[in-house]
Amino acid sequence: MSSVLYDAPGPVTRRRTLISSIVAGIILLAVVVVVVLRLVAQGQFTAEKWGPLVNPLNPDFAAVWTLFGQALVATLAAAGLTLVFSLVIGTVLAMTRVTAAKWYRWLVVGVVEFLRGVPVVIAIFFAARVLPEVGISLPIIWYLVIGLTLYNCVIIAEILRAGINSLPKGQSEAGYSLGLTRGQVLRSIQLPQAFRIMLPALISQLVVIVKDTSLGFIISYEEFVRTANIIIQTLRNPIQTYAVVAVIFILINYTLSKLAEYVERRLSRGRRGGVTPTDTEHEAEAGVGAVTGG
Template identity: 55%
Template sequence: MSEQRALFDELGPRARRRSRAISGGVILLLAGLGALAALKLAENGQFSAQKWSPLFNPLDSQFTTVWTFLGGGLRNTALAGGIAIALSLVIGTVLALARVTSRRWYRWAIVGVMEFFRAVPVVISIFFASRFLPTIGVDLPLLWYLVVGLVLYNSIAIAEIVRAGILAVPRGQTEASAALGLSGAQNLWLVVLPQAFRLMLPSLISQLVIVVKDTALGFIIGFEELLRRGEIAVQTLGNPLQMYLLIGMLFFVVNSLVSALAQRVESGMRQRNGSRQSPPATLRTGFLRVPALRS
């Protein structure tokens, strides 16, 4: 008979009372701090309708103008994020494959480049792209300077995620594919990568959300994404607290949609994989199920 083991002993009556008292004290402290903050905001006129109405009241005369202006910034954010995500996925996968399949004599060059760009803050990558590319005659719209900076950083992060996924695939799958006569390239594309993407999808989702959030750094080069449009609107409306609160809410919605979409894809992949569950001694590929050789 198996025994269930708990990580911690159950709290006794005295410990439960102490825990409830501490929790109640923390709640009261937070409530007091919140009330104090609300009082200070009210004293500074931050709850006046003039500051909130242009953002949240459809009957306000400025509401349509403000949201049209912010909508353009949101569209630019989505465009920059979408392009950066697509390019980072492609380049990151190529870099991961290059690192995994590279020979010892030139592997140091690939690793060195990846480690350099991974150590450089993304804001410096964006600023460097906007200053360096024009000096060599590459004049691009501000959107592409932002995309280049984001891709330089995030493709390296995605490459490490992909490499970890590749190394997590059981070695028996590679041996079975070799026994069936698949080449090294066929093994990577048909056997290893499809399984690696399923393993690394949760980490990949987190990185894609980071890409979308990092588009807000476009303001340092003057690209009018959502945050930059908000800063411009604040100069007219004079409500930075309310505007940045709204921008934070919009980023929360966008990132939640990205996470929900990625999780839906992950769930669909798991359901398809579970509905066609193969026997234990099976070589799994992205397109077929091949019985592995038995000794």
């Protein structure tokens, strides 16, 4: 059986693929075994190294996980604030770019493209070093939030703009026919649907924000990486401590990724449930009528 884009692999190709997968798996397993044996030989699996992290009876266990708990709160606080500000500013940028007249649209596009091209580390460092020089003194968390927001707001703006552009033209035409302005159509009809359509992508961006909070160590913000460095200076177990930090990040981001997949499945199921473009246009007209009081 063949598909539109390619022919289905035959018996020979499937056998070669299976053999290649087995060989790659064996090589990967061999590498893992060699690494584990080297770590064992260097004493990296001793109770002295892992006890403060996994053994509740260890005298350092409570102190270590108290620091990790504080780091988790600091990380989630920075990520939450960044998400809120990025959503608000990103929404405004998306609306401005969509509705901007030609004579100043280049300025909006220029700002978006400039911020997209600036590395996140530089944005954070700029906020932490330049703002105090001009007399703007803030708690250290805000320098991290400002740096992360500068980058993520334009990413969210582009996500929302893509959602708006994906809507059928009949959506906006229905609003114009009832006398709504471009801004009213955008706020009342297009933006709510764009948020719903692009919600999985927005949640995926939250995963990026959570990971990027680890860059706060460059300005001495007490998030996971900075806290891990403090713990390592005392316990002298960098491999074990960074492994725990990695597992925590993986669990948080895995949960967010699964949430994005769940939302995407729900939205896909809703679109397959018989909602046609005509139905959507009727809904839009009804929504416009409710807004205008008609």
